[in-house]
Amino acid sequence: MKFNIERIKTLGELKKAGYESKGIKDELRNNLRDKIKNGEASFVGVWGYENSVIPELERAILSRHNINLLGLRGQAKTRLARLMVNLLDEWIPIVEGSEINDDPLKPISRFAKELIKELDDKTPVSWLHRDNRFYEKLATPDVTVADLIGDVDPIKAANLRLSYADDRVIHFGMIPRANRCIFVINELPDLQSRIQVSLFNILEEGDIQIRGFKLRLPLDLQFVFTANPEDYTNRGSIVTPLKDRIGSQILTHYPDDIATARKITEQESNLDKRQVNAAYVPEIAKDLLEQISFEARNSEYVDTKSGVSARTSITAFENLLSTAERRVLIAGADKTTVRLSDFLGVIPAITGKIELVYEGEQEGADAVAAILIDEAVKTIFPEFFPKIEKLERKDAEGPYDELIAWFFAGEGFELLDDYTEAEYKRALDSVTPLNQLIKEYHPEVLETDSYFFKELLLWGLVAYKKLSKNRFSEGYQFKDLYGSFISGL
Numbered sequence: 001m002k003f004n005i006e007r008i009k010t011l012g013e014l015k016k017a018g019y020e021s022k023g024i025k026d027e028l029r030n031n032l033r034d035k036i037k038n039g040e041a042s043f044v045g046v047w048g049y050e051n052s053v054i055p056e057l058e059r060a061i062l063s064r065h066n067i068n069l070l071g072l073r074g075q076a077k078t079r080l081a082r083l084m085v086n087l088l089d090e091w092i093p094i095v096e097g098s099e100i101n102d103d104p105l106k107p108i109s110r111f112a113k114e115l116i117k118e119l120d121d122k123t124p125v126s127w128l129h130r131d132n133r134f135y136e137k138l139a140t141p142d143v144t145v146a147d148l149i150g151d152v153d154p155i156k157a158a159n160l161r162l163s164y165a166d167d168r169v170i171h172f173g174m175i176p177r178a179n180r181c182i183f184v185i186n187e188l189p190d191l192q193s194r195i196q197v198s199l200f201n202i203l204e205e206g207d208i209q210i211r212g213f214k215l216r217l218p219l220d221l222q223f224v225f226t227a228n229p230e231d232y233t234n235r236g237s238i239v240t241p242l243k244d245r246i247g248s249q250i251l252t253h254y255p256d257d258i259a260t261a262r263k264i265t266e267q268e269s270n271l272d273k274r275q276v277n278a279a280y281v282p283e284i285a286k287d288l289l290e291q292i293s294f295e296a297r298n299s300e301y302v303d304t305k306s307g308v309s310a311r312t313s314i315t316a317f318e319n320l321l322s323t324a325e326r327r328v329l330i331a332g333a334d335k336t337t338v339r340l341s342d343f344l345g346v347i348p349a350i351t352g353k354i355e356l357v358y359e360g361e362q363e364g365a366d367a368v369a370a371i372l373i374d375e376a377v378k379t380i381f382p383e384f385f386p387k388i389e390k391l392e393r394k395d396a397e398g399p400y401d402e403l404i405a406w407f408f409a410g411e412g413f414e415l416l417d418d419y420t421e422a423e424y425k426r427a428l429d430s431v432t433p434l435n436q437l438i439k440e441y442h443p444e445v446l447e448t449d450s451y452f453f454k455e456l457l458l459w460g461l462v463a464y465k466k467l468s469k470n471r472f473s474e475g476y477q478f479k480d481l482y483g484s485f486i487s488g489l
Contacts, residue, residue: 002090003017003019003091004017005091005127008093008125008127009124009125010121010122010123010124010125011104011105011116011119011120011121011122011123011125012120012121012122013125014093014104014105014125015105015121019093019105020105021103021105021106022089023220024088024133024180024181024182024220024221024222025061025064025220025222026064027087027088027089028061028064028084028087028088028222029061029062029064031087031088031089032058032061032062032087033062035087036058042054042058042086042087043057043080043083044083044086045079045083045267046076046079046080046083047255047260047263047264047267048253048254048255048256048260048261048263048264049076049080049252052253053080053250053251053252053253056248056250057080057250059248060247060248060250061084061087063247063248064247065246065247065248066203066222066223066224066225066245066246066247066248067223067224067225067246067247067248067249067250068188068224068225068226068227068238068243068246068248068249068250069081069224069225069226069227069250069252070226070227070228070229070249070250070251070252071226071228071229071251071252071253072228072229072230072252072254072306072307072309073228073306073307073309074254074307074308074309074310074311074312075252075253075254075307075309075310076252076310077186077226077252078136078184078186078226080252081136081182081184081224081226082134082136082184084182084222084224085130085131085133085134085182086130088130088133088182089130090129090130091127091128091129091130092127092128092130092133092180093125093126093127093128094125094126094127094128094180095107095111095112095115095116095123095124095125096123096124096125096126097111097115097124098111098112099111099172099176099177100172100176100177100179100217100219101128101177101178101179101180101181102179103180103220104116104123104125108179108217108218108219109217110168128180133180133181133182134181134182134184135174135177135178135181135182135183135184136183136184136186137174137183137184137185137186138186138187139185139186139187139188139189139190139191140187140190141190141192143191143192143195144195145173145194145195145198146173147173147174148173148174148175148195148198148199149173149175149176149198149202149208149210150170150171150172150173150176150208150210151170151171151173151210152169152170152171152210153169153170153171154169156168156169156171170210175202175208175219175221176208176217176219178221179217179219179220179221180220180221181221181222182221182222182224183221183222183223183224184223184224184225184226185223185224185225185226186225186226187226187227187228188225188226188227188238189227189228189237189238193239196238196239196242197239197241197242199242199245200241200242200245202219202221203223203242203245203246204245223246225238225246228307229305230305230306230307254293254297254307254308254310255310258287258290258291258294261290261293261294261310261313262286262287262290264310264313264314265286265289265290265310265313265314265317266286266317268310268311268314269314269317269318270318271318271321274325275321275322275325276321277335278324278325278328278334278335278336279321279324279325279328279335279336279337279338280335280336280337280338280448281320281321281337281338282337282338282448282449282452283449284380284384284449284452284453284456285320285338285340285452286317287380288340288343288376288377288380288456289313289316289317289320289343289346290313291376291379291380292312292313292316292346292350292372292373292376293308293310293312293313293316294376294379295372295375295376295379296308296312296350296354296372299360299368299371299372299375300357300359300360301356301357301359301360301363301368301371302354302355302356302357302360302368303354303355303356303357303360306354306355308353308354309353311353312349312350312353312354315349315352315353316346316349316350317346318349319345319346319348319349320338320342320343320345320346321338322345323338323342323344323345323346324336324337324338324339324342327342327417327418330418331418331420331421333420333421336421337421337448337449337451337452338452339424339451339452339455340377340452340455340456340459341415341417341455341475341476343373344417344471346369346373347366347369347370347373350369350372351365351366351368351369354368354369356368374459374462374463375463377456377459377460377463378460378463378464380456381456381459381460381463381464384441384442384453384456385399385437385441385456385457385460386399386441388400388460388461388464388466399437399440400437400461400466402433402436403431403433403434403437403457403461404461404466404467404480405433406431406432406433407467407478407479407480408480408482411479412477412478412479412480413427413430413431413477413478414427414475414476414477414478415427415428415455415475415476415477415478416474416475417474417475418474418475419475424451425451428451428454428455431454431458434454434457434458435454437457438450438453438454438457458478462478465481466481467479467480467481468480468481
């Protein structure tokens with residue numbers, strides 16, 4: 001039921017309008033029921049969870065449960081919690097001036113009870129929008145009970161000339177102030193055990209204790225906790241009685257496929273319109289970018305327990321476009337096409353997002369990032385070109401023989417980072433077997449995309465150890481594999 005909040009300013013007017021008190025969990029439940037009945041999406045903008053996490057989350061809300069979202073970093077745990085706000089009623093009435101959002105029909109604080117007793121139906125009422133009903137606290141070791149629950153305020157006692165034995169000297173913490181709201185505690189295992197214990201009664205009995213005061217405050221809260229499984233063993237844990245009081249624990253996960261990962265990256269990337277206009281990105285380049293994260297999650301150099309955040313692909317995509325944009329600015333051009341060699345620019349975005357195991361530390365973060373790019377090329381290559389067998393008979397003819405022979409007969413060629421579009425295309429066109437392979441296997445490909453395919457061919461042959469690739473300060477050099485071995489002797 002919708003109310004004219006402009007006209008309802010007192011408790012009496014609220015009663016006449018037929019307002020009925022409703023707990024936050026019932027709000028969420030009722031509005032979710034309506035969305036499901038109407039075929040509306042309950043959590044818009046979260047991809048890959050349609051058949052896994054979201055159904056479980058909906059069941060938890062329908063069950064009126066407090067929720068723990070358990071998953072690795074970058075799995076949209078906080079995003080899901082924030083989207084729950086959309087399932088709240090748009091406006092709710094509160095006793096005007098109340099610190100803890102008292103329901104005018106069911107007041108719980110001493111302030112609200114005394115005000116209603118004094119003014120009755122003339123008690124002023126204000127309205128709270130759902131956007132202001134979300135509270136979030138990152139659990140850090142320095143969080144105290146006073147921060148979350150409250151403490152005695154000596155300044156308030158002095159100003160009001162009250163004894164410390166009077167409950168009016170209490171300063172409420174974040175949780176009581178979040179009454180009738182969604183309260184999220186991120187990284188719950190990082191919260192000290194004694195602080196977790198202070199949540200027991202709030203979750204179950206609804207009362208709080210502050211410096212000896214036992215206040216019967218039936219707080220109305222929807223708790224959402226987030227936790228990383230790695231933290232259970234590395235930094236802390238969730239104490240068992242607290243786990244027991246959390247209704248549903250839901251496991252999150254990374255995208256299962258490239259298409260879903262691309263949706264997330266495209267939605268979350270923070271791009272300047274000038275970047276988008278300056279750099280055309282072939283679809284194959286977007287797939288390759290996402291494949292890097294998939295490779296990292298399975299890499300022997302990366303700590304899989306720590307996870308590889310979805311933010312890896314997001315920041316890498318931003319860096320990729322910035323690399324192309326920088327080249328455009330240097331050349332004084334208007335537009336460019338993203339190149340495979342531009343992927344060098346995404347390495348800083350990768351190194352800051354992955355936790356390395358001992359073997360990875362020995363290789364070095366930059367080297368591991370370069371390896372992940374090469375592995376992504378190796379994985380995606382067979383989707384577009386004939387697979388290169390590891391062991392080929394010496395007398396067997398392969399589709400890449402002519403290209404390999406071209407490098408064997410010459411000294412290879414260089415592809416500089418700051419080549420203009422014309423120079424870049426001229427360099428790749430000079431490798432005539434590349435043109436023939438593109439015509440044979442991708443005759444329908446756009447010209448703008450064809451040069452990325454040509455680079456993919458070269459990088460793929462390097463990944464399968466048919467050619468060599470060397471990085472120097474200004475670009476890449478591609479050469480015959482064995483010739484480079486001989487020249488290096």
